[in-house]
């Protein structure tokens with residue numbers, strides 16, 4: 023054994039950095055070990071073609087918790103704030119929405135959307151409050167747990183009978199039925215459906231998709247921003263705050279295993295053969311990776327291992343990055359519109375049809391997309407006069423039925439470009455370079471388990487009290503000194519920093 027730290031963090035994703043920063047701020051001697059050469063995990067900016075850079079996984083900021091910014095004193099620069107969403111129609115008759123306002127639909131739909139957004143945002147506000155708390159354990163007599171449970175009950179009750187009933191009715195059902203009942207405009211139904219299923223292995227007809235829609239509205243009610251310099255600038259700022267508080271961050275160091283001594287963690291061993299001592303090890307890696315690979319199963323009970331092994335994390339979101347000679351000509355878009363968030367979602371049936379092949383390990387033949395042209399706002403990302411397109415494309419299964427190889431990737435890249443060409447017929451002529459990152463690439467390059475946005479599906483059986491699994495939902499794993507701080511823990515993924523902050527607070531309250 024060599025150097026000793028108060029806490030060692032495995033991974034410098036944004037959650038690991040938040041956790042490290044807060045532990046260091048509290049006076050702990052903290053070391054962060056990151057396998058990649060860059061900090062930020064799935065929120066980084068990196069070059070993908072000569073002169074062109076892009077936010078490689080996450081590309082829009084909309085859930086960063088104000089408490090995280092406050093605690094770490096973050097000051098972020100934005101290239102664009104509160105971007106509008108434009109749901110594209112092949113005809114060019116697009117609809118647009120921002121906050122609770124929607125344009126391009128009937129007056130009836132406008133009214134209905136306003137009421138729907140208000141209700142969903144109200145539920146999101148309730149959930150948001152618990153994003154910043156450790157979920158209570160069920161069935162204990164611990165005062166803190168009982169208090170949080172009582173508070174949750176009180177907060178739900180305080181919404182009033184109607185809202186309380188609605189929440190209970192809606193939380194487990196699907197977004198498809200709700201959009202069918204409320205709206206008549208097909209594009210609006212499609213866009214709301216896509217907002218509910220981005221980053222999941224769910225289609226609009228799947229249960230839990232109202233919950234995932236509410237989840238998306240947490241923090242900013244869905245208002246999306248583009249940080250200057252891409253998402254990497256956010257994680258660089260968090261890393262700097264952690265360093266300013268005294269945390270040491272080492273990149274290019276992969277942790278091979280967690281050292282366990284006498285039934286508790288004692289440090290980590292790196293792939294380079296270095297051993298570093300600490301009684302506290304906090305993992306920003308996925309829960310399954312942490313338990314099965316880094317610690318190893320023999321240190322846990324069989325029942326716990328079974329639950330961890332059953333965590334579902336099948337990534338379906340791919341990233342498509344295009345280096346463009348100039349902006350393509352989308353039918354019905356004005357120049358200023360290219361700076362907004364664009365969706366290809368057809369209607370809710372289109373989104374469900376896009377999901378269908380993924381159930382059988384095949385890619386969508388007509389994918390859904392969330393598209394941005396960040397270079398419209400941020401000149402640092404492309405050479406003068408040129409542009410970058412960044413798109414999340416679904417559904418692209420992690421476990422492709424016939425396996426991923428270059429030809430499968432090339433075929434899907436072409437499918438995605440053909441889909442784009444229905445809206446922007448000249449797009450192929452503008453492309454000078456293209457990068458497609460499948461969920462398997464995301465796992466290999468960013469260590470994202472299953473290439474999954476949330477390190478584990480976001481459904482009621484893997485949420486709140488049981489995220490990642492029962493017996494480990496309070497950041498502390500059932501092995502003394504071992505904690506989780508990433509998207510696989512409560513409340514889940516998205517660049518929000520809540521899991522990292524909650525984990526730090528939990529560690530500080532337990533390990534005095």
Ligand SMILES: Cc1cc2nc3c(=O)[nH]c(=O)nc-3n(C[C@H](O)[C@H](O)[C@H](O)COP(=O)(O)OP(=O)(O)OC[C@H]3O[C@@H](n4cnc5c(N)ncnc54)[C@H](O)[C@@H]3O)c2cc1C
Pocket residue numbers: 032033034035036037038055056057058061062063064065079080081082083084085221275276277278306307308339340341414464468469470473474475476477507508509510514515516517518
């Ligand atoms: C395609 C895609 C698009 C997305 N788009 C958005 C978006 O627009 N907006 C949004 O808010 N969210 C988005 N997300 C989700 C978001 O990126 C993630 O939920 C979030 O980044 C997770 O952060 P984290 O810190 O918990 O984990 P991660 O970012 O996954 O970080 C974990 C870190 O741990 C490191 N690590 C793992 N194992 C080891 C080891 N053994 N040794 C050392 N280091 C290790 C990894 O290299 C990584 O740096 C997207 C995700 C994907 C996949």
